[in-house]
Amino acid sequence: MSVNSPGPIRGSRVGSTAARASSDVVDAPRITIAYFCISGHVTKPVFSKTVEGDIPLQWTCGECGLPAGLDPENPPEPPVNVPFKTHLDYVRERRSEEDGQALLEEALGKLRNRFHSDSSSTETHYRK
Numbered sequence: 001m002s003v004n005s006p007g008p009i010r011g012s013r014v015g016s017t018a019a020r021a022s023s024d025v026v027d028a029p030r031i032t033i034a035y036f037c038i039s040g041h042v043t044k045p046v047f048s049k050t051v052e053g054d055i056p057l058q059w060t061c062g063e064c065g066l067p068a069g070l071d072p073e074n075p076p077e078p079p080v081n082v083p084f085k086t087h088l089d090y091v092r093e094r095r096s097e098e099d100g101q102a103l104l105e106e107a108l109g110k111l112r113n114r115f116h117s118d119s120s121s122t123e124t125h126y127r128k
């Protein structure tokens with residue numbers, strides 16, 4: 001078995017290598033690897049067999065985004081930082097609606113004050 005074409009995963013290049021048997025390209029061997037996440041999902045990405053040695057040990061679950069591993073009995077632990085949480089989610093966890101409203105008022109108040117002091121500061125600028 002000779003697999004010595006280190007090029008990218010084949011499939012998009014047609015024409016320049018027309019001399020070669022095209023069936024060789026079309027039937028590029030593929031393998032499906034099953035990854036199991038801790039939530040019980042199974043994700044099955046398809047790899048070109050030419051990268052068999054480079055099959056990643058973990059894959060991201062297509063259902064829940066948690067890491068999925070090759071061993072169904074022993075799926076990888078979810079990371080401490082659960083993915084798919086936006087910055088806004090964290091902010092919402094820390095602050096209630098009322099807090100947010102108060103903060104907004106405060107910020108707006110500062111803005112208004114700044115506008116006022118700015119417009120007056122142009123006058124005070126000329127003061128001696």
Ligand SMILES: [Zn+2]
Binds near residue numbers: 041066
């Ligand atoms: Zn999952």
